[in-house]
Amino acid sequence: MxxxxxxxxxxxxxxxxxxxxxxxxxxxxxxxxxxxxxxxxxxxxxxxxxxxxxxxxxxxxxxxxxxxxxxxxxxxxxxxxxxxxxxxxxxxxxxxxxxxxxxxxxEEEDPTEESDPPESIIYPSEEVELGVENSLICFVNHFYPPEIKVTWTRNGLPVSEGASLSRYYPNNDQTFHQLSTLTFTPREGDIYSCTVEHMALDRPQTRIWEPDFSHDSSVGPDVYCGVGLAVGLLGVAAGTFLIVKGHHGR
Missing domain, CATH: 3.10.320.10 (Class II Histocompatibility Antigen, M Beta Chain; Chain B, domain 1)
Incomplete structure (x- = not known):
């Protein structure tokens, strides 16, 4: 609204x-x-x-x-x-x-800013194949105000090459979502993490992902469901932009 x-x-x-x-x-x-x-x-x-x-x-x-x-x-x-x-x-x-x-x-009665903590998930953009270049997506959602910091690690070490951050997009509930992507080549034993920092979080929020080369068919639908959900949210979010946050119940 x-x-x-x-x-x-x-x-x-x-x-x-x-x-x-x-x-x-x-x-x-x-x-x-x-x-x-x-x-x-x-x-x-x-x-x-x-x-x-x-x-x-x-x-x-x-x-x-x-x-x-x-x-x-x-x-x-x-x-x-x-x-x-x-x-x-x-x-x-x-x-x-x-x-x-x-x-x-x-004109603010209360100088304390209202804020909403983000939720985040991490998943690959394509089916994971050993040695084949791919992209990891860190989807950060439902946060306000629209200022976040996203960092990546590989095997516990910071990595910035191949990382990018999209514009933030509005949701219908007056919060925002944003995508960070990391280009990578899947290898056995690698572990990746995406860490989100936001003023509404008590501590940085970290999500961990590691490649699975077992080719279990039950994994595929879950991954692509996540991709579809993110794309769908991008479409829905285009309906509103930078709406002023008000006191609850007003």
Whole structure:
């Protein structure tokens, strides 16, 4: 359920929602959302949505608009917005974020930030074969605020080569999820771990994985079920973005 900003809401991040509902010559209403998220750590997120699907977001590090509309739907998504000053408007919003966050913090009744601890699982992206390059996925879910640190080890030693971390994505319950991947080549006896650090955790959360070359057919469905679940959650999560956390029961 979406929550809109009011002085009574707790906000580690202030979110401005501009919502237009309209019909495109049909009896079916459509919803267009322009979302600006201002975070206390100084970062700003801007996203456009159409009917709860992300269409684009701003990459301020690269100074560009990133279109996420599938190419099989629109050959050139930029043409849909060619008469709008999308990036210039996003830069203006970013400049306003610092003052807005300060105002939001001043209006908080309780300075203690509400937080939700993450859950994590680790699994390979493909069926594991000895000596064949693969990827391990550490799926971190249901955390707030959207700031986590993910580290990997192989046989107890830190490993960073081949590791990457995705953007964080929103869930419908106003928490977030994120994926970290590690490219690796399965070998007998290797043990991998994924460790997640988050402010809501009392201690780092570690998940351990080791390759199984027994080729037990009962293992396969469980692995691919996990992959399917993660992909499904990514689709569902595209419906909401950077929603302000409010007091429970308000």
């Amino acid at each position: 979406m929550k809109f900003f009011s002085p009574d809401m707790k906000c580690s991040a202030l979110v401005i929602l501009m919502i237009n509902s309209f019909c495109v010559f049909s009896q079916i209403p459509h919803k267009f959302l322009y979302v600006v998220g201002c975070f206390e750590n100084g970062t700003t997120e801007v996203q456009y949505e159409y009917d709860a699907e992300e269409m684009l977001y701003m990459d301020f590090d690269r100074d560009e608009v990133v279109y996420t509309v599938p190419t099989f739907l629109v050959d050139d998504p930029s043409k849909l917005f060619e008469n709008l000053h999308i990036y210039l408007d996003a830069k203006k919003a970013k400049r306003s974020c610092k003052a807005i966050v300060v105002l939001c913090k001043e």
